[in-house]
């Protein structure tokens with residue numbers, strides 16, 4: 491009897507895991523493409539999914555039918571019910587116990603001066619818009635660090651900020667470039683190539699790349715499209731998030 495219960499339990503656990511694993515695979519291919527939801531539910535340009543509470547019914551509906559008047563498409567033409575259910579299981583596994591709270595797409599209300607900073611932060615029409623490399627307030631792409639602590643005092647300090655994590659990548663077939671390591675394995679090395687204003691995720695064979703300290707990278711080049719007053723307005727917005 492005990493044995494049966496254990497067996498039943500492991501079969502159920504396995505069945506559930508299997509669905510979450512399938513969902514994880516489907517999420518990677520359908521939902522976590524570069525400028526949408528980040529991998530493993532971290533924020534991309536679309537809202538962050540991890541750590542939020544959704545009901546299964548609501549998630550299934552949103553995945554199948556999308557959200558009208560937004561960039562969120564419906565997937566019911568491409569994915570059958572079982573696959574949509576698997577993606578919902580995976581997202582639920584990231585979000586913890588479900589509560590009866592619908593997905594909120596509106597951004598929180600802010601006073602006008604902070605709204606201006608937020609609009610600049612996510613301004614996709616400018617090269618060097620912060621949201622292309624940083625997440626804030628549940629949006630944006632988290633390539634650089636979360637900007638909660640240690641904010642630079644002003645625009646000048648932000649431009650001059652020197653990262654300890656950005657390396658100089660010496661390559662076999664190309665000129666050296668500033669790179670933010672993502673995954674340094676024995677055979678494969680993945681980095682964000684910061685030589686262009688929109689960072690590019692690149693993978694090299696470990697034998698083709700050497701990461702040396704001091705990338706000599708700072709924000710100055712990237713932030714040329716912003717005036718000091720605009721950068722200060724962005725910093726006020728970020729301070730208000732703390």
Ligand code: HEC
Pocket residue numbers: 611617618619620621622623624633634635636637639640641642648651653654655656670684686687688689709712713716721724725
């Ligand atoms: C091209 C990508 C890119 C853009 C665009 C960009 N950043 Fe960064 N930012 C980075 C990287 C990379 C780092 C350093 C990451 C590290 O050290 O781990 C960084 C670091 C920072 C830091 C320091 C964080 C800390 O913990 O010390 C702040 C603050 C910051 N950025 C704010 C901004 C703001 C504000 C904007 C827009 C005006 C902006 N960034 C635009 C890539 C970018």
